[in-house]
Amino acid sequence: MTLARSEVPRILIADDEAPARARLRDLLDECRERFPLAIVDEARNGREALEVLNREKVDIVLLDIRMPEIDGIEAARHIAGMAQPPAIIFTTAFDTYAIKAFEVNAIDYLLKPIRVERLLAALHKARAASPVTREALDAAANQPRRHLSVHERGKIHLVPVAEILYLRAELKYVTVRTIEREYLVEESLTGLEEEFGEAFVRVHRNCLVARAAVAGFERNAEESESGWAVVIKGTHEKLPVSRRQHHVVKQFR
């Protein structure tokens, strides 16, 4: 992301600890002279950060890694899917795993307590460099996301993975079905299977069903090549089970 020279970078602070947010505010104030900036808002966790991004134009997010509900890395993965994502500067006090993963994937981070010089350098760099890619973040993450993000009209909508009934691959997208409605996400079914494999079961080349959403199986000779269809809980939908995945039927008995 490159900014027009005249624009002042708009910054969002995301950290679950009030003293840590206060400290960042103090430091950013110190940076102002050499790096004019505006603090847009503060967020106490990843979810709040994404809400601010839906509301405001933000250029740089200072993102703490360990936060409740949606941590920094998951928030960053959702942010990276935006059409015009802000630059992300991760902050952490101590996180052996994340630091190692960041080094490997060339992702920048700041160690708390943060020195003003380091912050200033990171701000300059964030302004000049292109944002971290989704691939690098996926590689650095060590646990599955708790949500899938749907990007609609420049806004991030979060779908909790626990609420997903099934995932079905369409041409370029994957349809995500929850009890209320369907969403389209730009992901690959194989990638989703790798990430959430334990909670889902593959019933067909193009379909993963949440284990918790399986109400039962029905004989269905017309549509299904294996002669079976899986009944989805809470809906009247039946999805065909392929011959190859026929063993799934037995697994659930």
Add this chain to the structure above:
Amino acid sequence: MGNVASINQTAAGIRLPNFCNLGIMLRSLVLVNVLLAAAALARAPDLGAAGLEFAGLAAFGEPVLIVSLLVLCGARRWLHAMGYGVSIVALVAFEVLLAWIVRRALGAAFVQGAGLPFLHLAMLVVLVTAITLAYFDLRSRALAPAIAEARIQALQARIRPHFLYNSINAVISLIRSEPRRAERALEDMADLFRVLMSDNRTLAPIGQEVELARQYLAIEALRLGDRLRVSWRIDGMPAEALVPPLMLQPLVENAVYHGIEPSPGGGEVVIEVRREGPQLVLVLVNPLPGGGRSPAGNRMAIANIRERLQLHFDAEATMKSEAADGSWRVTIRMPYLTAPA
């Protein structure tokens, strides 16, 4: 290695086992009976007679052994006061005397075992006593490196670097706006680290452990604000009861790390200490934000504490951790001790 205190004693240099300890009692019973069985085998003319031979020896040996353990448990303070060398002589002399009394008492009823000439019996008693003491001496020496190792592990498990750096960050943020609070926080940290860095081999009063946990929680409250709620249930706590040092603080730290920090609204940590007859009971409850699964990171600290409990109390301490109703509960039961045993 000489200056490392053995498990069941806290005063340096004493190597006589603590006969009040259940583990020591069980080990003595097994060892003495194995030795009696060996003696029976050696004495028996054929294998069939060995059983009868053992029954005879056991009829004499068992009362001696049980009375010995009870008396030694009661007299451990005097024995420790004598010093190791003198206490061994006194112990052996007592065993021989006891053997004589038991032989007189049983003489008529059990000809088989007690029928041995007294000199025979006395030498058997001296040998068995010597072997038992030698076994405990060796065992405590073998465990000494394990204790040193446990100390190092304890040192590593005590404080998460996560806590250290986050706290420093929190204190820095206070320096400009609230210098007084920053001062107090640094004082708490200094106290905490003083205890962490000190020699922690000897048992410490639970009251001191509670105070340490309070200071730790005061620092955490700085960062977490009203997300961290603590409920102390220590009205029935015997403050003088002795526990392995630095047992409570790592448990509380665990509760904050896994139970409070991952939840946006925070939660309550409940700490309960009470006495139940001969036992001291410590219960720690924290919420489980991850939806009821036991957090994997908990195991390290729990395993470490379990190990140290075992080193200090052998089979007499138990530690149980379980997930129930969306919370995580750790229960520790250990012998109620007031002065070094």
